[in-house]
Amino acid sequence: MRRRDVLRMTAVAGAAGVLTLDTVNFAGAVDRTDGDGSRREETRTVRGHLPTGAPDFVYVPVEVPSGVREIAVSYTYDKPPVPEGTNGNACDIGIFDQxxxxxxxxGFRGWSGGARTEFFLRSDAATPGYLPGPIRPGTWHIALGPYTVAPQGLRYGITVTLRYGASGETPKPVYPPQRAKGRGRAWYRGDNHLHSIHSDGKRTPAEIAALARAAGLDFLTTTEHNTTSSHGAWEGLWGDDLLILTGEEITTRNGHVVAMGTDPGVFLDWRYRARDNAFGKYARAARRAGGLVIPAHPHATCIGCNWKFGLNEADAVEVWNGPYTPDDEVTLAEWxxxxxxxxxxxxAWLPAVGHSDAHRDPDVVGLPQTVVLADDLSREAILAGIRAGRVWIAESAEVGLAFSVIGGRGEHAGIGERLRVDRTSPATAHLEVTGAPGCTGSFITDQGTRYTAPLSSSGSGTLTWQTTPDNAAYIRAEVRHPATTGGLPGPMAAMTNPVFLGPA
Incomplete structure (x- = not known):
């Protein structure tokens, strides 16, 4: 990287957090020809150095001439030793077309983050994470994302190969249907935060679908990091028993958000921070695409995972991500x-949901799972159920739960609803649990945990507790395992969204 690039980076980074380097041209590149002298492929390698404090995105323009049928890119970067407690080098990669x-x-054509060191695109195929399509002439941009940079800086090398020839035909993607057979109005189980080989996961869509069925799920959502390439990868994997929704995990530098149930093929951008005041725009874009906006693992400890955008634009909150941890306990308290x-x-209040965020073995698909009361097993009904808060969360399909609050004159409210009774009227909470051996059940209100009782050795039990709206603005239920960490309650086995009490 030349000195003028460093100066330009300083000027641009303060405004937009991006840097555009000099254009890669193929004049003088390694030229491989066929026997008749026609070009077969050309390769060019560029190298550079990014200092500590580099902007979030560094674009390398590539002039693509006509006649190219495939672009192939590989990259490397150094990982020098760093002092304890200091971040080393980590650099993501993707590409934008002309x-x-x-x-x-x-212009988005794909993103693999740090999961791959090479990728290709052509009309009829592309590396998972990337979108097949014509390689049209013009200025393409390789996008580097220097996630963290060591004190020594980050040295990188990018090799670009252009392969010439006739383009193939781009296949029309086959997207999942919007509805499955279902059971009419019922409680449906789903996992809406999952990763495959189309981002940084190790499982294929076929493997995930099989694990979802084994976990007793009725629906799942494919949510790859910053790409929609998986949306058309589920052909033959859905069925009467499994609804597959499309979405994206929008992975910014200030937090991750699950865009659940968005229209197939709709890409949502991630290249902004909280300070850019852009999140609202893209949250609204997710809703225009028919989806829900769900901040993911808001208090996870990974770099860039902490949620900094606030909750004004959210539709629900992922309070439980994978095996229950202290991070989830903090999120639960905040929620x-x-x-x-x-x-x-x-x-307004935001419903709580839980997802596995499963990437690879031994991650468990369906730990936890969001259980939704929906009118049928369809995209529209599932999203409406979550939006309304008709949701509880379980660690597995083995756990069953029913929760409601009954008024003194037989008034009834279920999960996500309001029991509309006078402030001094009696309100009785009922919780029925199965499949949670060794656990305890509890009722929680705006005053904290108000009643706790153990379940039977079989994991079944019924808890009943009476209060009034004057003493409880809402009631929600939890089922927990025995405590394993000093000073913290036990890991969650199941939990509900609230029932609110009193006149509206």
């Missing part, structure tokens, strides 16, 4: 505080 790199993704605010008339 339509440009503007936010919104018109519970939002219920108190809603009970005080300060804004």
């Amino acid at each position: 339509r440009g790199t503007e936010l919104g993704g018109a 519970d505080n939002t219920l108190v605010a809603h009970a005080q008339g300060r804004g």
